[in-house]
Amino acid sequence: MLMKLAGGRIYDPANGRDSAVGDLFVQDGRIVADPGPGAAPDEVHDLTGRVVMAGAIDIHSHIAGGKVNIARLLMAEEHRAAALASEEPCGCGGAIATPSTHVTGCRYAQMGYTAAFEPAMLPSNARHAHLEMADIPLIDTGGYLVLGNDDLLLELLASGAGEEAVADYVGCMLNATRSLAIKAVNPGGINAFKYNQRRLNVDEAGPFHAITPRRILTALAAAVHRLGIPHPLHLHGFNLGVPGNAEATLDSIEAVEGLRLHLTHVQFHAYGVEGDRKFSSAAARIAEAVNRRPNISVDVGQIMFGQTVTASADTMAQMGNAGLAHPKKWVMMDIECDAGCGVVPFRYRDKAFVNALQWAIGLELFLLIEDPWRIFLTTDHPNGAPFTSYPELIRLLMDRDHRLARMAELHPDLPQHTILGSLTREYTLGEIATMTRAAPARILGLADRGHLGPGAAADITVYTDRPDRRAMFEKPDLVFKDGRLIVRNGVVIALGAGRTHVVEPAYDPTIEAWMGRRFDKRMGQRLAHFRIAEEEIRGGNGLVRHACTPGAF
Amino acid sequence: MASNPAIHQDVLCPFCGLGCDDLTVEAETGGLAVRSTDCPIARDRFARTPPAEPPRVAGTPVPLQDATRAAATALGGSGAPLVAGLGTDVGGVRAALALAQRLGAVVDHALSDGLYRNLAVLQRTGWIATTLAELRNRCDLLLVAGPDPAAFHPRLYERWVAPTPAFQNPPSREVVFLCGEPLDSPRAALVNLPVTVLPGDPARIGDVAAALTAALPDPSRAVGAAGIPAADIAALAERLLKARYAVVAWAASAFQAPHADLTVERLVRLVHDVNRHTRCAGLPLAGHDNVVGANQVCTWQLGVPLRASLGGGAPLHDPYRFAWDRYLDTADAVLWISSFRPEVPIFPPGKPVIVLAPPGTPFATEPAVFIPVGTPGIDHPGHVFRSDTVVALRARGLIDRGLPDVATVLTAITAALPQEAAAC
Known part of the structure; x- marks a missing residue:
């Protein structure tokens, strides 16, 4: 079947189109070249005047896995208040900060998103995360594997293993868990917390294995480079939420010595200690460092006001925040010699100075970092806010008047502590298309997503160009997934399964003998059983492999 | 040894939730025998593998299709169905929740007390x-x-x-x-x-x-x-x-x-x-009988844990009202799933009971419909969760007794439901 999307204003930064009026053709779920005047499309959508973009891609959103399910259990009140009855074709479920799988897929699709990636898949929990992601309808998914606190890696480093052996270990773990990228969460810190250490400096040797966080960070960044994984090491940095942590963030940028590094939810890592409250914005310093170094990318982890829940593998940081829980209950888990999880409900209040400044720091980062190819729109769902707040966030970025009006409602001391009021930048539609489509696909190595050139998957979102950008991005006119119309006027009209994106880097399998012995002796599980078979992912349907190019990145 | 097809090495035991994956199991005449451990649960459960038997409706052997149709008729006509037991793998739980959504049923696992x-x-x-x-x-x-x-x-x-x-x-x-x-x-x-x-x-x-x-x-x-x-x-x-x-x-x-x-x-x-x-x-x-896995799937699909009612369309969790043994009195039809053990509770009289359980399961009263099913980890591969909730494991199939798995049977029952029963 040939479908023609006629006459829309196409925003396709990967192919150099910025409000270019033109037609798109879709056949068998893919975008194809203009078949010429002789072709007779079976279906034509007249998109004159509409804004056309690729389906949006969220590179960092906690949508599945053990900690998400714990968050659902802990947020029982939200599930009682926001339960959702099924309405054809949708099933039931509920909630906003901790949505059920069905609601997750539907809410993303309704906003024009066609992919979201779980950024913290623990090795021991990977099979669970994949089983759960398979139940998220409509959107593509994938997981980033959390390494850097796993005792096996720390043992390997402590044994003096070289770069090659570390890369082989990482390569084996990535393949075995069907992951797309490597994430490091407070490297060394979660492991140290298991020995009752509540803080660990970048150059401080951790307990037992006596490895410094800097060594872990550089070893993983080098392994990613060596294996040729498209996505740079995805780093949840040091001292999350602690005033003064910007120093460690800048230090991390230096530590990788030019290798690529992605700093995730950098808003939570951009705090200084200036001023009367000993809590200040270091956004300008972070932005300056990012602007100067093309090897660094960030996503923001913007906070938005209201009730949410924070869920992170970083038990060291979460234990420190547990006293701020709202409501007053929280869960910590030490997990399988891998990492941990900390789930702390949280309410960001617009009249609280700290929360207001966190909000401003996030926006400062968005506006000060110049290259939209290296900064990504995230709220670290649900940690900064539920992903459903993206349309409002886009409005804040595109509409300075709205930004200033909102700022005026916040804590009265805020203006003296932020330069936000003086920042005149307004994101363009083209920049939004870059930040939410083209750039995420490029930095994850998804060659056939995030753009609208021939050969791309026909994941397409069509909007009416409204001056109220929130209204515009909240409710697209049409959303196509793999060429199929799934959303019309913000309403889901058809269900379907997404796909799972993975990389399968080559590695030397001789490492598996060492790993196999360690699994038997430590983990009480055979390496063969740890490994996830292809047929376990969506019943064998829907694995999408992306190329690794050793040394290229 | 490994080349002998009758000996299975490194078998994963799906029963108690400890996730032991080092068992040696020998297929011999009349069933399976665990050779590598004294664990009484593993030895007992792997050994209880009698041959397949046909489904029964009101005690009479029938083809599978007739049994699923009879089950669909009984469940489709009920006003307050209970879908419980849920002793099955992740695939079976998914199918049970899909059916429960269609029926507007209450869902719970047999061993959810602890x-x-x-x-x-x-x-x-x-x-x-x-x-x-x-x-x-x-x-x-x-x-x-x-x-x-x-x-x-x-x-x-x-x-x-x-x-x-x-x-x-x-x-x-x-x-x-x-x-x-x-x-x-x-x-x-x-x-x-x-x-x-x-x-x-x-x-x-x-x-x-x-x-x-x-x-x-x-x-x-x-x-x-x-x-x-x-x-x-x-x-x-x-x-x-x-x-x-x-x-x-x-x-x-x-x-x-x-x-x-x-x-x-x-x-x-x-x-x-x-x-x-x-x-x-x-x-x-x-963690027995994948109770942890059943709860995980229920929580991610519905947002609330087991002991939930889908009767009003939206999921409602109430650990007291919707505990299966309490709701049993209210329910007007029961679907009981127990693929890990040939044991079922005694059901109160006066309501249709449909049971999916291994062949040879004894009954105090013959259920309206009995459909023998395979056991995950014995008859077919399946995902189960360990007791600590973090680790999901995949058990493999060891023998073929010609028994259907729970997911297949439940999907057939859902497909055979009368269309007007689409409550949810």
């Missing part, structure tokens, strides 16, 4: 918990609260406590049994470890936990509880404070006291307070 004593506390206060490999490699003091969990998880000590902790230096470990005697054969696994038994009233474990918590700031002021003298409470409080990584383990389903969730709450409080000084984590054990 699970809900724990979940009630997680939902009220949260907790600090750990997993089995952390226990094995980091724990230097294991405190077992209440009746020995090895009754439910026979290889707990052999696999997760007896091995030397790999990530502690020096690698020491001791075990304390509180208000519960260690069972003989599990205790044998602990022969090389210092074991202390503090006998006390098992109905008052919560009192002991509270006394220990109160003693933490100043053990010299400890008071006795549940028959345990103050000096023993004081000594144990000091050991908890001196431990590098203490684990408090319990099997809540064995707790005898009424409102046993309050016992769990006091243990959780103890763990919380020890963490002010050193590291300590709880290990709630409850």
Whole structure:
């Protein structure tokens, strides 16, 4: 079947189109070249005047896995208040900060998103995360594997293993868990917390294995480079939420010595200690460092006001925040010699100075970092806010008047502590298309997503160009997934399964003998059983492999 | 040996939730035999593999299609159906929830009592918990609260406590049994470890936990509880404070006291307070028949755990009203799923009961429909969750008795439902 999307204003930064009026053709779920005047499309959508973009891609959103399910259990009140009855074709479920799988897929699709990636898949929990992601309808998914606190890696480093052996270990773990990228969460810190250490400096040797966080960070960044994984090491940095942590963030940028590094939810890592409250914005310093170094990318982890829940593998940081829980209950888990999880409900209040400044720091980062190819729109769902707040966030970025009006409602001391009021930048539609489509696909190595050139998957979102950008991005006119119309006027009209994106880097399998012995002796599980078979992912349907190019990145 | 198809090595046992994946199982005439372990659960369950038998409707053997149609008719005509038991793998639970959504049913797992004593506390206060490999490699003091969990998880000590902790230096470990005697054969696994038994009233474990918590700031002021003298409470409080990584383990389903969730709450409080000084984590054990997996799938699909009603369209969780044994009286039709064991409860008369269970399952009263199904990990591959909720495992199929799996049967029943039954 040939479908023609006629006459829309196409925003396709990967192919150099910025409000270019033109037609798109879709056949068998893919975008194809203009078949010429002789072709007779079976279906034509007249998109004159509409804004056309690729389906949006969220590179960092906690949508599945053990900690998400714990968050659902802990947020029982939200599930009682926001339960959702099924309405054809949708099933039931509920909630906003901790949505059920069905609601997750539907809410993303309704906003024009066609992919979201779980950024913290623990090795021991990977099979669970994949089983759960398979139940998220409509959107593509994938997981980033959390390494850097796993005792096996720390043992390997402590044994003096070289770069090659570390890369082989990482390569084996990535393949075995069907992951797309490597994430490091407070490297060394979660492991140290298991020995009752509540803080660990970048150059401080951790307990037992006596490895410094800097060594872990550089070893993983080098392994990613060596294996040729498209996505740079995805780093949840040091001292999350602690005033003064910007120093460690800048230090991390230096530590990788030019290798690529992605700093995730950098808003939570951009705090200084200036001023009367000993809590200040270091956004300008972070932005300056990012602007100067093309090897660094960030996503923001913007906070938005209201009730949410924070869920992170970083038990060291979460234990420190547990006293701020709202409501007053929280869960910590030490997990399988891998990492941990900390789930702390949280309410960001617009009249609280700290929360207001966190909000401003996030926006400062968005506006000060110049290259939209290296900064990504995230709220670290649900940690900064539920992903459903993206349309409002886009409005804040595109509409300075709205930004200033909102700022005026916040804590009265805020203006003296932020330069936000003086920042005149307004994101363009083209920049939004870059930040939410083209750039995420490029930095994850998804060659056939995030753009609208021939050969791309026909994941397409069509909007009416409204001056109220929130209204515009909240409710697209049409959303196509793999060429199929799934959303019309913000309403889901058809269900379907997404796909799972993975990389399968080559590695030397001789490492598996060492790993196999360690699994038997430590983990009480055979390496063969740890490994996830292809047929376990969506019943064998829907694995999408992306190329690794050793040394290229 | 490995080339002999009758011997299966490294078999994963799906039954108790410990996730043992090192079994040697031999296929012999008349069934399977576990050769590598004395675990009574594994030996018993793998051995109970009689040949397939046909489904029955009102006691009469019928083809599978007739049975699923009869089941669909009975369930489709009901106003308050119960879909329970849920002893099945992840695929079976998914199919059961899809059917329950269509029916507007109440869903629960047969063994959710112990699970809900724990979940009630997680939902009220949260907790600090750990997993089995952390226990094995980091724990230097294991405190077992209440009746020995090895009754439910026979290889707990052999696999997760007896091995030397790999990530502690020096690698020491001791075990304390509180208000519960260690069972003989599990205790044998602990022969090389210092074991202390503090006998006390098992109905008052919560009192002991509270006394220990109160003693933490100043053990010299400890008071006795549940028959345990103050000096023993004081000594144990000091050991908890001196431990590098203490684990408090319990099997809540064995707790005898009424409102046993309050016992769990006091243990959780103890763990919380020890963490002010050193590291300590709880290990709630409850994992038979994939109850943990059923709860995980239910939570991610519906947003709420088991003991949920889909009767109003939107999921409503109520651990009291929608406990299966209580709702059994209200329900006007029951679908019971038990693919891991040939055992079903006695159902009240006067309502159609549809049972999916292994062949040879005995019944006090013949159900309206009986559909024999295979067991995950014996007849077909399937995903099950370990007791610690983190690790999902894939069991493989060992033999082919020609039995359908639960997911296939439930999908057929859903497809055969009368269209007007689409309540949800």
